[in-house]
Amino acid sequence: MPHFNSILNSSDGRNKDGTGTVATFEETVPEGAFTQGTMLQVDELSCVVQQFLSTGGHANVYRVTLMQDGTARVLKHIPFGAHADEPEYRRYIENEIEYMTQLKGHPHIVGLEAAQITGDSALILMEHCSGDVLSLMNANLRSGLDESTILHIFCDVCKAVAHMHYQSHPILHRDLKVENILGSPAADTEHGRVYKLCDFGSATTNIVAADSRLSRREIVAMEEEIQRMTTLEYRAPEMIDLYLRRGITEKVDIWALGVLLYKLCYFKTPFDNASPLAILNAEYSTPSTPAYSKQLLHIFQMTMREEPRERSNIYTLCTYVCALRG
Numbered sequence: 437m438p439h440f441n442s443i444l445n446s447s448d449g450r451n452k453d454g455t456g457t458v459a460t461f462e463e464t465v466p467e468g469a470f471t472q473g474t475m476l477q478v479d480e481l482s483c484v485v486q487q488f489l490s491t492g493g494h495a496n497v498y499r500v501t502l503m504q505d506g507t508a509r510v511l512k513h514i515p516f517g518a519h520a521d522e523p524e525y526r527r528y529i530e531n532e533i534e535y536m537t538q539l540k541g542h543p544h545i546v547g548l549e550a551a552q553i554t555g556d557s558a559l560i561l562m563e564h565c566s567g568d569v570l571s572l573m574n575a576n577l578r579s580g581l582d583e584s585t586i587l588h589i590f591c592d593v594c595k596a597v598a599h600m601h602y603q604s605h606p607i608l609h610r611d612l613k614v615e616n617i618l619g620s621p622a623a624d625t626e627h628g629r630v631y632k633l634c635d636f637g638s639a640t641t642n643i644v645a646a647d648s649r650l651s652r653r654e655i656v657a658m659e660e661e662i663q664r665m666t667t668l669e670y671r672a673p674e675m676i677d678l679y680l681r682r683g684i685t686e687k688v689d690i691w692a693l694g695v696l697l698y699k700l701c702y703f704k705t706p707f708d709n710a711s712p713l714a715i716l717n718a719e720y721s722t723p724s725t726p727a728y729s730k731q732l733l734h735i736f737q738m739t740m741r742e743e744p745r746e747r748s749n750i751y752t753l754c755t756y757v758c759a760l761r762g
Contacts, residue, residue: 465488465491465496466491466496468515469488469491469496470485470488470496470498470513471485472485472486472487472488473485475503476500476511476559478511478549478550478551478552478559478560478561479550479551479552479561480550481502481504481549481550481561482502482503482504483500483501483502483503483509483511483561484500484501484503485498485499485500485511486498486499486500486501486508487499489510493637494514494515494517494519495512495513495514495637496512496513496515497510497511497512497513498510498511498513499511499564500561507564508564509549509561509562509563509564510561510562510563510564510565511559511560511561511562512559512560512561512562513557513558513559514529514557514558514559514560515556515557516556516557516558520555520556526553528637529553529558529637530553531639531640532560532636532637532639533548533551533553533558533560535607535636535639536548536551536560536562536636537551538603538607539599539600539603539607539636542595542596542599543595543630543632544592544593544595544596544599544630544631544632544633545596545599545632545633545634546562546563546565546618546632546633546634547562547563548560548561548562549561549562549563562634563620565618565619565620565632565634566619566620566621567618567619567620567629568615568617568618568619569589569614569615569617569618569619569631569700570614570615572585572619573614573700573703577703580701580703580726581700581701583728583729583732586697586700586701586728586732587732587757587760587761588629588631588761589617589631589700590693590696590697590700590735590757591754591757591758591761592617592630592631592632593612593617593631593633593693593696594693594750594753594754594757594758595754596632596633597609597612597633597689597693597750597754598750598751598754600639600689601686601689601749601750602750602751605641606641606643606686607639607640607641608639608640608641608642608643608684608685608686608688608689609633609636609638609639609689609692610638610639610640610665610666610688610689610692611635611637611638611639611665611666611667611670611692612633612670612689612692612693612695612696613667613669613670613692613695613696613699614696614699614700616633616634616635617631617632617633617634618631618632618634619631619632620632637665638665638666640665642684643683643684643685643686644658644683644684644685645683645685646681646682646683646685646744646745647681647683648681648683650678650681655678655679658678658684659678662675662678668707668712668715669695669705669707669708669710670691670692670695670696670705671688671691671692671712671715672687672688672691672692672715672744673691673715673716673717673718673742674687674688674744675688676712676715676716677716682743682744683744685744686749686750687744687745687747687749688744689750690738690739690747690748690749690750690753691739691740691744691747693739693753694735694736694738694739694740695707695740697732697735697736697739698720698722698736698740701726701728701732702723702726706720706721706740707720716742717742718740718741718742720740722736731760732760735753735756735757738752738753738756739753
């Protein structure tokens with residue numbers, strides 16, 4: 437029987453959109469955070485802060501209740517601080533809101549309720565999800581997750597990514613990982629839950645084709661953005677060495693989906709504590725335990741291939757995974 441170490445302190449230590457490690461107002465919260473009972477207006481919706489949830493990525497996240505009906509929501513507050521006069525910083529936040537607005541209504545993407553940007557901060561009001569995959573994994577450290585549960589989570593996430601990739605201008609998430617998967621009850625599903633993708637702060641429509649002629653300045657700028665916006669263990673090989681000119685396309689999300697599946701299976705990524713060279717060369721091994729079906733293990737071959745063109749696209753991957761689930 438597998439016995440995993442705690443994974444609560446994961447790649448970035450927190451879930452940026454509302455669950456994961458939670459602090460109450462009796463505990464230490466960041467300086468300048470909203471206090472319990474603070475009333476806020478987000479577009480046409482009024483809400484009251486009930487609980488500080490998490491911090492990270494320059495944002496503080498809270499559980500709030502709507503004054504209109506008392507139902508729970510999640511509020512992401514992004515103070516601009518020293519970045520107030522930086523148009524690029526503001527543009528990233530505007531893009532996050534734009535993408536969430538565009539993707540709104542999909543059953544496997546956390547829903548945007550309202551958003552607004554002022555001179556010194558941004559507020560993003562979202563649906564409240566009662567659970568998250570990281571907590572589910574920590575609750576099953578001794579047994580691990582069964583294959584049916586893993587495929588359920590992975591299939592839901594693939595459907596969310598498919599919705600992103602099949603927009604008229606494909607949207608790359610660029611930060612797919614277990615920390616960014618939330619869960620909510622759903623009576624009409626096999627396991628009574630539905631899983632939803634969150635955190636679109638790293639998303640982009642800026643696709644770079646393979647063999648694009650980029651200047652050194654452009655490559656350096658892309659490297660800096662990748663360092664800021666993505667998580668090393670989930671980065672695709674083409675993000676490790678941009679001078680190979682393999683492009684930055686939807687295939688970076690396909691690679692990350694493979695890493696995400698590996699973590700659901702083995703409670704670690706293939707590249708925990710590994711050097712970037714291991715990622716660059718797609719050098720990883722698959723543990724013999726826990727044991728999973730050959731059909732599930734084949735997904736690693738579909739997703740984590742060194743050459744982007746050899747990876748499946750999201751349609752092929754989604755079709756395959758849905759067929760496995762029956």
